[in-house]
Amino acid sequence: MSSSxxxxxxxxxxxxxxxxxxxxxxxxxxxxxxxxxxxxxxxxAGEEWYWQQQHGIRQGNFVCEYLRGIIVLGTRIxxxxxxxxxxxxxxxxxxxxxxxxxLPLTYAAAxxxxxxxxLWTGIWMRLDSTFHRLVYxxxxxxxKHADAxxxxxxxxxxxLVSEGVPEERIFVAxxxxxxxxxxxxxxxxxxxxLREALRIGTDEKVVLYLGRLEANKGVxxxxxxxxxxxxRNAVLVIAGEGSERASLREQVRNLEIEKKVRxxxxxxxxxxxxxxALATVFVLPSITTSxxxxxxxxxxxxxxxxxxxxxxxxAVGAAAGGLVQxxxxxxxxxxxxxxxxxxxxxxxxxxxALRHDLSLCAKETMRNWDNERMVNGFRQAIEYVLRQPL
Numbered sequence: 001m002s003s004s005x006x007x008x009x010x011x012x013x014x015x016x017x018x019x020x021x022x023x024x025x026x027x028x029x030x031x032x033x034x035x036x037x038x039x040x041x042x043x044x045a046g047e048e049w050y051w052q053q054q055h056g057i058r059q060g061n062f063v064c065e066y067l068r069g070i071i072v073l074g075t076r077i078x079x080x081x082x083x084x085x086x087x088x089x090x091x092x093x094x095x096x097x098x099x100x101x102x103l104p105l106t107y108a109a110a111x112x113x114x115x116x117x118x119l120w121t122g123i124w125m126r127l128d129s130t131f132h133r134l135v136y137x138x139x140x141x142x143x144k145h146a147d148a149x150x151x152x153x154x155x156x157x158x159x160l161v162s163e164g165v166p167e168e169r170i171f172v173a174x175x176x177x178x179x180x181x182x183x184x185x186x187x188x189x190x191x192x193x194l195r196e197a198l199r200i201g202t203d204e205k206v207v208l209y210l211g212r213l214e215a216n217k218g219v220x221x222x223x224x225x226x227x228x229x230x231x232r233n234a235v236l237v238i239a240g241e242g243s244e245r246a247s248l249r250e251q252v253r254n255l256e257i258e259k260k261v262r263x264x265x266x267x268x269x270x271x272x273x274x275x276x277a278l279a280t281v282f283v284l285p286s287i288t289t290s291x292x293x294x295x296x297x298x299x300x301x302x303x304x305x306x307x308x309x310x311x312x313x314x315a316v317g318a319a320a321g322g323l324v325q326x327x328x329x330x331x332x333x334x335x336x337x338x339x340x341x342x343x344x345x346x347x348x349x350x351x352x353a354l355r356h357d358l359s360l361c362a363k364e365t366m367r368n369w370d371n372e373r374m375v376n377g378f379r380q381a382i383e384y385v386l387r388q389p390l
Contacts, residue, residue, distance in 0.1 A: 012382070013037045015090040017081070017106045018120070019044035019098055022051070023269045024298055026060035027178040031375045033062040036382070039088060040064035043078045043102045050292075052212055052241065054266045074131075075100045085109035092382055094150075097121035100135070107142055116385035118378075119143070122152035122175070122295035122317060124159040129291045140164075147388060148381040152296050153321020171384070173377025174321065175296040179370050181270065183305035183363075186277035194274045198237060198262045205234045205349050208279035208308075210272060211299050213242030216292045218285035218313065218336060220244070220251055225285075225341035227255045231349040239264035239275060276306035280355065281348045284312045287335045293317075300324060301369065304362035309355050311344045313337075323369065329361040 014036040021029060021042060032038055042064060046057045057066070069078035082105050085093075093115055095106040110117035119142060126136065143149065143165050151157050152175045161167050200206060209222055219238065226236045238248065238261065245263070252261045267275060276282060282303035286294035296317035303310050304323075312319045313335035324330040331348070333340040348355050 011037055012092065012386075013039075013088075013090040014092050014094060014382070015039055015041065015085065015088045016094045017041045017043065017085070017099075017102055018096040019048065019102075020046045020051070020057045020066075021059060021064065022046075023055055023058050024177050026058050027371045028176070028374060029062045029064075030060050031371045032378060035375070035379060038062060039090070041081065041084065042066045043069055043081055043099060044076060045069075048098075050212070050214075052266065054241070055269065069101075077101050081105060082109060086113070089113055090115060092116045092118060092385060094118045094120060094378070097123055097139075103142065104138065107146075114390050116147040116382075116388070116390065118148045118150060118381050118385060119146040120150045120173075120378075121160075122156055123293075124156045124295070124317065124320065125288070125293045127291050132291065147385040147390075150377055150381045152317060153323075155317055155320035155322075169384070171377045171381040173374045173381075174323070174369060175298060175301070175317070176369055176371050176374040177298050177301045177305070179301075179305055179366055182273055182276070182302040183366060184273055186273050186306065190274045191278050194278050198235075198264070200235050200237075200262070200278075203233060205231065205280040206278050207234055207236045207345055207349075208239070208275060208282045208303075209237070209284070210239040210267060210275055210282070211284070213238070213240050213244040213248060215244060216287060216289045216294070217242075217244070218287040218315075219248055221287070221336055221338055221341060222283050222285040223248060223251050223255065223257075223261075224338045225283075225345060226261070227257050228338060228342040229349070230342075230346050234260070234280070234349055236261045237264060237275070237279070238262070239267050241266045272302060273306055276303045276308045279303070279308050281345055282308045282310045283341070283345065284310065284316050284318075285335075285341060286313055286315050288315045296321065300330075301366065304329065305366050307359040307363045309348050309358035309362065311341065311348070313341075323365070325361075325365075329358055329365050331358075 067078045069076045093110040150173045157170045294316045300318040310330040315335040319332045326332040331344040
């Protein structure tokens with residue numbers, strides 16, 4: 001399947017290979033297509049463990065094709081990808097870091113055609129599983145031999161430099177969302193209706209977590225921190241689905257705080273703004289595991305668009321990457337540190353002046369943290385590789 005786009009300003013031909021188009025990348029891909037004659041190849045149906053199936057996959061005002069594949073020993077094989085890449089013969093290839101089959105194949109196509117290869121990645125640690133240890137020599141080879149690397153933020157750039165990638169070949173495309181969606185005006189009626197639906201009193205403050213309920217999100221630490229709060233006129237809202245949902249419910253029961261916690265089923269991206277507008281503080285308590293570290297955490301961008309103060313751990317890419325600035329537009333706490341998390345939440349709940357200042361600065365930050373800024377990182381990388389001899 002494919003969709004069309006308006007004629008690009010620059011006739012350079014780009015072939016962009018990535019797994020899917022999620023809801024938060026539609027505007028990014030549309031913006032890239034405004035500058036270049038871009039064809040997107042998507043090689044997944046969105047079954048990745050880290051992807052909420054309810055989100056589905058999207059298309060937009062850009063040329064794209066979703067390719068069918070088969071799973072062999074845990075790897076998605078897409079037979080039609082390589083022939084299509086060879087027929088494209090673009091000026092530049094761009095490939096995301098994931099795809100055990102698609103990544104080396106796209107790199108090989110670029111080298112066979114003597115065309116620049118740009119890698120796009122948000123990973124900022126060595127992943128420590130048997131599989132990742134086995135394939136890391138190939139991953140590091142692509143890191144070091146890509147003609148340019150585009151990263152989610154400065155935290156990824158720092159990691160790549162430590163892995164031996166020349167700094168001049170790394171370009172930062174700060175991770176962004178469509179601010180028009182998440183920064184829309186939310187009426188008092190919408191907030192009031194949601195508060196009533198969640199059975200939250202008008203005098204109660206709201207601590208919000210919204211996202212996947214998986215171990216690496218660290219929500220169990222948030223529950224412990226909430227139980228330890230000094231503020232007693234607060235309600236914890238946990239919105240989302242995932243494998244940790246049952247254990248989190250049990251944790252809440254064991255701590256005897258059921259009356260102060262609201263579990264909400266999956267919330268669609270378009271329905272999230274009222275939750276952020278309702279929240280007194282949004283918390284992303286992600287932790288590091290052997291095979292994951294929060295690449296960014298776009299829910300932080302979403303919350304900040306509504307002027308919702310955020311508390312995030314230092315394992316969150318949005319903090320390490322420069323979006324969240326401690327005590328300026330949010331608070332940053334050590335990962336898995338229940339006491340520090342509780343103190344940070346308490347400080348926002350109990351200090352209206354601090355909350356006001358954080359809220360204003362969050363909105364101001366998001367004014368320029370948009371897809372145009374993000375795509376500028378890709379444009380810099382493309383301009384760079386086209387100036388280099390192959």
